[in-house]
Amino acid sequence: MCAFMISLAMFSGPAAASPAVEARVFDEQGRAAYAARRFHDALEAFLLSYELTGSARGLYNVALAADGADRDQAYAFYARYLQSDDRDPERRQHAERRSAILGRTRALVHVVTTPADADIVVDDAAHGVYGRSPWTLALSPGPHTIVLSRAGHEPREVNVTLFARQTTNVRETLTPLPGTLRVVAQTDATATVLDGTREVSAGAVNDPMNVPPGRYALRVSAPRREDATRYVRIEPGQSRAELVHLRPRFAQSGRLLVRATDHEGASVSVDGELRGVTPAVFDLPIGSHAIEVEDAGRVWRGEVVVRDGHSESLEVSLVEERE
Secondary structure, eight states: OOTTTOOOOOOOSOSSSOHHHHHHHHHHHHHHHHHTTOHHHHHHHHHHHHHHHOOHHHHHHHHHHHHHTTOTHHHHHHHHHHTSSOOOHHHHHHHHHHHHHHHHHSEEEEEEEESSOOEEEESOGGGOOOEESSEEEEEOSEEEEEEEEOTTBOOEEEEEEEOTTOEEEEEEEOOBOOEEEEEEESSOOEEEEEETTEEEEEEETTSOEEEOSEEEEEEEEOTTBOOEEEEEEEOTTOEEEEEEOOOBOOSSEEEEEEEETTOTTOEEEETTEEEEESSEEEEEESEEEEEEEEETTEEEEEEEEEOTTOEEEEEEOOEEOOO
8 A cells, every 4th residue: 555545564573462462453354344345443553553652654644534434533634744853755745734634624723721732532532532732623614622631620611612714722721620639647637728827728637638730838736745737738639648746745744846947837846846837836845945946958947935724935047068
């Protein structure tokens, strides 16, 4: 067969059952169906072969079969093929020529999403993914439903009515799915998720909380226990469990609040033991305590006297540690 009709895919590998052998079988089925002008059957077989090999020549065959079946995906498949590293002049010239013809007889849709790399499905999911945004589609005139989906984001459905030889722009912002945070502690406690001073979510430990993607301070409090504070990052659609150990509060104690100027998340050690990150609140036994606040080679060291029943506030500026 000539190059602009069907490209003979090349396979290698052992004779035993393998992806290469399966791909060869689907490729042969596709070429037989294409020769018999059963273009829909050829498209199905070539797609199965291409999924196994990912070869540019396989993608070219997919585009030819979709073109023969008069399917709107043909333009997208030709475009994807032309972005490949296949430099065969006859295949590329044919793909360029057919893309130009399809572009003149179809309606073009330029799809852009924020964030990018959203899968684009048109009308029926059974037709597969047409491409990933940003992408230009060539569709038949008339009404269409475009579905945009990306991992960790809510899918977006857009209805458009298209006209031949006209370009329609579709620009959509996909909403990140909230993450789920479950705080695990050894006692009944309340977990609060904070964005600065703004409360984002709160609930009992061991109960899942829906939290938008981002970086937050997590504060866990319980009666007769020291508050525990740490920072957590929630990714879109992520389910995360955070184990927190709450220390007993001493009978004779005071409270110490530690902040570091311009160093949120600096580690705080009390009497040589790492206790949390700034901003941090500790219940400490009365008396003098050695405090060290450190972040990325900058440090503050000093002593604080804690008085029974009193709250002390310590705000420090970190300086470069000298050897």
